[in-house]
Amino acid sequence: MPMPAVEGPILIQHAIQLSVAPVFLLTGIASLLGVMANRLARIIDRAREVGKGRGAPNAEAIAMARLELASLERRRHLASWSINCCTGAALLVCTVIVTLFIEEFLGADLKWLAGAQFIATMMSVIAGLSCFLAEVYIATHSLFIDAQSFDGQAGQLRMFGAPQTKPAPDEKMP
Numbered sequence: 001m002p003m004p005a006v007e008g009p010i011l012i013q014h015a016i017q018l019s020v021a022p023v024f025l026l027t028g029i030a031s032l033l034g035v036m037a038n039r040l041a042r043i044i045d046r047a048r049e050v051g052k053g054r055g056a057p058n059a060e061a062i063a064m065a066r067l068e069l070a071s072l073e074r075r076r077h078l079a080s081w082s083i084n085c086c087t088g089a090a091l092l093v094c095t096v097i098v099t100l101f102i103e104e105f106l107g108a109d110l111k112w113l114a115g116a117q118f119i120a121t122m123m124s125v126i127a128g129l130s131c132f133l134a135e136v137y138i139a140t141h142s143l144f145i146d147a148q149s150f151d152g153q154a155g156q157l158r159m160f161g162a163p164q165t166k167p168a169p170d171e172k173m174p
Helices: 007-052 059-106 111-141
Strands: 143-146 156-159
Antiparallel strands (some): 143 156
């Protein structure tokens, strides 16, 4: 049964008003995805750099590289899951918008479905942000910045190691 001429634009206007908030949520999730994808790209770039192995390999350098690669793999896994969860949340937001339009146009009572979809969206965002938080935690706790040994030319940044002692005045830093 076709909609009356006056009712059509009013229904469309109301449906668009209902979908504005989910669209803003979709924009926020898209911004999060950009940040997460950038972190994943940096993790992959760092893993490639470590995998190349610079200089003469010695047992300590190989052990440190393996430790760093293991950490990078864990971070990659978490970053990937954070992207997956937030992408799922974005898809769920799209289904909420579609449900709101269908409800408005067909006059069906689908508020329960839109509510369930929105709850699933928020759970997916929470899961994605939790994975993102874990990845950031690993990243910040897997390196040591030795500011005490900074001599104005080059400070020391150590991955997975205890701080080195400050070199004697006659020694040069690596």
